[in-house]
Structure formats: C-alpha cells, structure tokens
Amino acid sequence: MTATAAFVFDLFGTLVAVDDTPQPAAAVADALAARGISVPDDWASAYREPHIDAEEGAEIPLPAHVAAALASRGVDVSDTTAGQAVIDAFEPVVETRAGAVEAVAAAGEAGSVGLLSNCAVPTLVARTLSRSALDDEAFDAIVVSVDCGWRKPDPRAFEAVARQLTVAAAELVVVGDTPATDGGITDCGGEFIDVTETSLPTLQTSLTESQPCR
Structure with missing residues (x-):
C-alpha cells in the first residue's frame, strides 16, 4: 500500500452483515398491497424477468424495475409508489463486523476514506449505516450504485468514488x-484487499503499525 493511497470500503459482507430479505418479490408484493396495488x-416470474435495457455495468434502480415489471403485466404505478414500496420491503437487520469500526478509523488516520456499495434499493445504505456501529462521518465519500448509476466492477463506479476523494482511481x-x-479496482490500476484473506482486525493492525510515531 502506498502512502498516497485512499481507502475505499465495501459495505455489505465487508463492514456489516445483513439478514437478506429471503423472498424479495413477495416482500415487494406485500408493500405494494399495503398501498392498494x-x-x-405470476408476479414472482415478472419480478425475475429483465424489463429495462441498460448498458453493461449500469445499475437499474429496483423501483424502476418493479414499475416496469408491473407494467409488463398491465399494472400501472407511479414512480413514488414503486419507490416507497421497495424501500418498505427492505428493512435491514444489521450486524457490524468485528473490527469494522477500528479498520475504518485506522484507514482515516492513513488518508482519505470512502465507501462504495453496489445497492439497487434507494436509502438502504444510509439506513444500514444508521443501524450499524459505523459513523457515516468517518467516510469522506459515500457512493452507492443506485445514485451514481454504475455497479462494481465497472470502472466508472470506482472513478465516481475516486472523484469525490479527489484522487485517481489507480490510487484506490x-x-x-x-x-x-x-x-475490479485492479483493472483501474488500484489495489484490492480481500477481507476473506486479510481480516479487518489484521488490516487495522497493519495500518496502525505503518503510521509514523507522533
């Protein structure tokens, strides 16, 4: 790791564990029914089918997918209704990973820190952070695919967070x-640390030991 590097953390599976919605189509259906829709x-089939053509690497917001799936079966809903139903369907139960808070703090001592998450559900990342032990103010930039429009490993996702951190993607x-x-960051010239091989506590220790005495 270079001294000029900026650290970018993934969220789900890295910093937090979240109980996945076991039947997302059914959860969305229930949320729609609560709004009179x-x-x-054959909703389960409609939910699984692709309905929106998108460029490779682009994120399709789940509310847009839901609205298009309903429209394919002759059911029209407003963007607001689809969005609210999707948000209500995904209520995360969050467990902060051991060492997550400390690793983010150590990275912050070493340089700038970002969060980059693949997530098609609006507000889910913010709600997850609020229910975790993590402080969103510990991150200099928070970029979510549903907002920036691109999913990892597409280079444009990494470039989006790099811009907010005012570094090149190769420095991530x-x-x-x-x-x-x-x-996918390696295709941009950056470095990847796999937490399944290097645990967060190990990373925190490495970062702390690499800091000069003050």
Missing part, C-alpha cells in the same frame, strides 16, 4: 469481500 398472479485501495466486484 394488486400484483399479478479497495477493501471488500468479493473479488468479482470489489476486485
């Missing part, structure tokens, strides 16, 4: 649990 009998050290997505 009846879903079609991405800490994550999924080589197929978080590891």
